[in-house]
Amino acid sequence: MASAKYETHEHDVIIIGAGGAGLRAAIEASNEKLSVGLVCKSLLGKAHTVMAEGGIAAAMGNVEPRDNWKVHFRDTMKGGRFLNQWRMAQLHAMEAPDRVKELEEWGALFDRTADGRILQRNFGGHKYPRLAHVGDRTGLEMIRTLQQHGVHLGIKVYMECTISRLLTDDDKIKGAFGYWRENGKFVVFKSKAVVLATGGIGRMFKINSNSWECTGDGQALAYLAGAELMDMEFMQFHPTGMVWPPSVRGTLITEGVRGEGGTLRNKDGKRIMFDYIPELYANETADTEAEADKWLAESTQAGGSKAKRTPDLLPRDIVARAIHAEVKAGRGSPHGGVFLDIATRRSAEDIKRKLPAMYHQFKELGDVDITTDPMEVGPTAHYTMGGIRVDSDTQESRIKGLFAAGECAAGMHGSNRLGGNSLSDLVVFGRLAGLHAAKYARDAAAPSIDDGEIEAAATEALAVFNREEGENPFLLHDELKDSMQKHVGIIRVEKELKAGLLELHALKARVGKIKVEDNRHFNTAWHQSLDMRNMLICAEAMCQAAIARKESRGGHARDDFPDQDKGHFSKVNIVSRMTKSGEMEISEVPLPEVPADIKKVLEEDSK
Amino acid sequence: MSDKKATLKIYRGDNDGGEFKTYEVETYPGMVVLDAIHDIQAKQEPGLAVRWNCKAGRCGSCGAEVNGKPKLMCMTRMSAYDDDPEPIMVTPMKAFPILKDLVTDVSQNFRMAQKIPAFAPRPREADGTHRMQQDDIERIQEFRKCIECFLCQNTCHVIRDHGKKEDFAGPRFLIAMAGLDMHPLDTLDRRELLKDEFGIGYCNITRCCTEVCPEHINITDNGIIPMKERVADDYFDPVRWLIRKVGGEEKKKKASLPVIQNETSTPVVKKKKTEKAAKADE
Ligand SMILES: Cc1cc2nc3c(=O)[nH]c(=O)nc-3n(C[C@H](O)[C@H](O)[C@H](O)COP(=O)(O)OP(=O)(O)OC[C@H]3O[C@@H](n4cnc5c(N)ncnc54)[C@H](O)[C@@H]3O)c2cc1C
Ligand code: SF4
Numbered sequence A: 001m002a003s004a005k006y007e008t009h010e011h012d013v014i015i016i017g018a019g020g021a022g023l024r025a026a027i028e029a030s031n032e033k034l035s036v037g038l039v040c041k042s043l044l045g046k047a048h049t050v051m052a053e054g055g056i057a058a059a060m061g062n063v064e065p066r067d068n069w070k071v072h073f074r075d076t077m078k079g080g081r082f083l084n085q086w087r088m089a090q091l092h093a094m095e096a097p098d099r100v101k102e103l104e105e106w107g108a109l110f111d112r113t114a115d116g117r118i119l120q121r122n123f124g125g126h127k128y129p130r131l132a133h134v135g136d137r138t139g140l141e142m143i144r145t146l147q148q149h150g151v152h153l154g155i156k157v158y159m160e161c162t163i164s165r166l167l168t169d170d171d172k173i174k175g176a177f178g179y180w181r182e183n184g185k186f187v188v189f190k191s192k193a194v195v196l197a198t199g200g201i202g203r204m205f206k207i208n209s210n211s212w213e214c215t216g217d218g219q220a221l222a223y224l225a226g227a228e229l230m231d232m233e234f235m236q237f238h239p240t241g242m243v244w245p246p247s248v249r250g251t252l253i254t255e256g257v258r259g260e261g262g263t264l265r266n267k268d269g270k271r272i273m274f275d276y277i278p279e280l281y282a283n284e285t286a287d288t289e290a291e292a293d294k295w296l297a298e299s300t301q302a303g304g305s306k307a308k309r310t311p312d313l314l315p316r317d318i319v320a321r322a323i324h325a326e327v328k329a330g331r332g333s334p335h336g337g338v339f340l341d342i343a344t345r346r347s348a349e350d351i352k353r354k355l356p357a358m359y360h361q362f363k364e365l366g367d368v369d370i371t372t373d374p375m376e377v378g379p380t381a382h383y384t385m386g387g388i389r390v391d392s393d394t395q396e397s398r399i400k401g402l403f404a405a406g407e408c409a410a411g412m413h414g415s416n417r418l419g420g421n422s423l424s425d426l427v428v429f430g431r432l433a434g435l436h437a438a439k440y441a442r443d444a445a446a447p448s449i450d451d452g453e454i455e456a457a458a459t460e461a462l463a464v465f466n467r468e469e470g471e472n473p474f475l476l477h478d479e480l481k482d483s484m485q486k487h488v489g490i491i492r493v494e495k496e497l498k499a500g501l502l503e504l505h506a507l508k509a510r511v512g513k514i515k516v517e518d519n520r521h522f523n524t525a526w527h528q529s530l531d532m533r534n535m536l537i538c539a540e541a542m543c544q545a546a547i548a549r550k551e552s553r554g555g556h557a558r559d560d561f562p563d564q565d566k567g568h569f570s571k572v573n574i575v576s577r578m579t580k581s582g583e584m585e586i587s588e589v590p591l592p593e594v595p596a597d598i599k600k601v602l603e604e605d606s607k
Numbered sequence B: 001m002s003d004k005k006a007t008l009k010i011y012r013g014d015n016d017g018g019e020f021k022t023y024e025v026e027t028y029p030g031m032v033v034l035d036a037i038h039d040i041q042a043k044q045e046p047g048l049a050v051r052w053n054c055k056a057g058r059c060g061s062c063g064a065e066v067n068g069k070p071k072l073m074c075m076t077r078m079s080a081y082d083d084d085p086e087p088i089m090v091t092p093m094k095a096f097p098i099l100k101d102l103v104t105d106v107s108q109n110f111r112m113a114q115k116i117p118a119f120a121p122r123p124r125e126a127d128g129t130h131r132m133q134q135d136d137i138e139r140i141q142e143f144r145k146c147i148e149c150f151l152c153q154n155t156c157h158v159i160r161d162h163g164k165k166e167d168f169a170g171p172r173f174l175i176a177m178a179g180l181d182m183h184p185l186d187t188l189d190r191r192e193l194l195k196d197e198f199g200i201g202y203c204n205i206t207r208c209c210t211e212v213c214p215e216h217i218n219i220t221d222n223g224i225i226p227m228k229e230r231v232a233d234d235y236f237d238p239v240r241w242l243i244r245k246v247g248g249e250e251k252k253k254k255a256s257l258p259v260i261q262n263e264t265s266t267p268v269v270k271k272k273k274t275e276k277a278a279k280a281d282e
């Protein structure tokens, strides 16, 4: 028996990933009185969610009473250029306020309004001030709150344990196989349901804002198990990453800086965003500096503002491309970005109080005092809209009993995510995934796992030790990052994408030749070599889908098809799956029909 | 600038023993110690073990001792040692068992975290909100900045030299308790726990923890000392505790102040506190 050979644990539900989505799913499944195991690659509380800065979007209407779920829903669909699964966007907008209140109930201390309620700030693409926040460390507050609430519920946590394979039987989940990072020993999880909450894939780009964990593991695990990936062409490049010094290139600067009044300028000191207002946003965006500043001053005050929004807070894809264009036109900053100026816009005290982490980050890592000098910023690979294709209501993939939530799942954000909509996504869909996984597990039979499958997973994981000589996994990772940055970056074109695809195939062959020395005891080179498989799957899916989508939309911009298609491509999502022979197959699936009452909500936007 | 070199001496080994190995790296502008470790890992020593996540001082994973000082490696610039002719020494945190190289076993901290009874809020206002003034929560928000790097735990002599790992919670968990105790919504009495289980009395206010905190949390003065005072004063004077809890930090709006015995938490909160606080209902 496999269980005799390898350490084996059995739970009703296994959650893979302990970021916001995984923790929330674990709490919900545990509330359903089931046995829950929570597995994560790092220590508890260190998941990528901890880095989230600006806030969590929820139409609570504390600052702007006109806000409600309909406006939030509309903003989300518009930001995603209507490629979102409307039902997910609806559920998200409706449930986010309850999820935020629940966090407060569990101890989260959001910043307050003058009358003592949860304060909300402006963010890109959100019509009204909507982001509940704690200075610029909202993710930390969220993860710590969920963690402290969760540790008392009897959830069994497996830290520093990496899952390398899902175990399935005829399109039905049975469990997962992985290894302890510390001693390298294998471990088998038997479970009736599995929730994937493994986060993003940013580590496959050279310039990125992500932690080492963001290697697309969940997406790849699901894909290998027979589930589908969707919208993989849509990668969000956050407009404001640090560009200097090289050590911190890509590290994020929160959009909250612009929410607090910061503005983007080129080397001539000109505010750039007024030149890049697209038609879709023209009727709600200020075209003069005076109006933009009036809106900034008034929008968070009682009564709101009648002025139109500042273009500095247009959705991220638009701002990122504007910066790219300014730099290309020779109007950039010394190190290839543009300037983000908060120093002349807010007092030093305000900056230190509202943006303390940014202040320290620049002071300690960038030698810049942001209360007196502008920051240099440029686009950085940040968030993946694409991921595992799931049912909008239950978060179940096409594998029975396999659910996905958070950044690794697709559908909610369409072609572009609005800032703040991820943290809310995590708690809304984390909860739903946990709930439906629990429901499924309650009725499912105990799985039985066969030795052959486990041995195959073990052999795959150990292959790199059994070679005489071979490639260095760290250097291969660098090559992958360079290749993706070059070929599948912020502006794409068919020829480059095809060249990129060829490089990916070549890299895949070389990953099959990696050699790792030493033993299995906390061996980072080994871990890196196993992550490469996952990143390559996601990279290929992104590249293929990017070739297939012959238009520009949200986080996918094609130089050879610069316009957004009003026809065919506005009605389909692109899906990747693995064929029986192990090849990647790309196809189009129609967007679900939007029901009449929801259409009406979308159309109410005309003022 | 990129042709400048730096030398590092890094601890390689585990709890049973090890040695310092010397490595040379090329430096570049802005380089931090964690960059140097990664460079060595990629080009010279693939097996070198290190923890990290965010590389932006936000996750608290990369704590180690650099030239004997507890630091986040991702926030420690190589250029800070430019004038020092000696190699930069990188050692794992000393208060914790070494798993491998720079990676230590910090599981004791997670066990301690579990001992803290969960937050137990008073009921919401009639309009479904919890009202709190920004001024009243700023102090607690300071404690909640903690990224759990455990550098303070590593530094505190009570843990480090006297091995009081089980009897003394350490600075990180004392401020976690302070954060709950001072939370305007929380209704639990945590003083006895602080005294008996968390051993707040062992702290002799050396302030070493505050000095190393990368989040600049004023652990000792804002967290531990007020808690010590409360434990000492309130301990023998339950009325005072009630006045403070009901009247002081809270806006005196609540008619009822139910203390919830959290069933699922570790049962260290004494039952009698429940009764005591229940009197406050009147
Ligand atoms: C710097 C920064 C700032 C941000 N700011 C905001 C913001 O202000 N507002 C907002 O809404 N969003 C923000 N985002 C985005 C948001 O933080 C992320 O999208 C979100 O946190 C993802 O959460 P998650 O739960 O899906 O996954 P993560 O938090 O990434 O967690 C993934 C988990 O999966 C585990 N895992 C991964 N692979 C495996 C495996 N193979 N085996 C076992 N475990 C595994 C990891 O250990 C980890 O626990 C920001 C992102 C960044 C980078
Ligand atoms: S002040 Fe107290 S907790 Fe902090 S290091 Fe000194 S003894 Fe330890």
Ligand code: SF4
Pocket: B060, B145, B146, B147, B148, B149, B150, B151, B152, B153, B171, B172, B175, B209, B212, B213, B214, B215, B216, B217, B219
């Ligand atoms: S209190 Fe400061 S030093 Fe201690 S764990 Fe938290 S952040 Fe680290």
Ligand code: FES
Pocket: B051, B052, B053, B054, B055, B056, B057, B058, B059, B060, B061, B062, B063, B072, B073, B074, B075
């Ligand atoms: S890597 Fe996150 S604090 Fe250093």
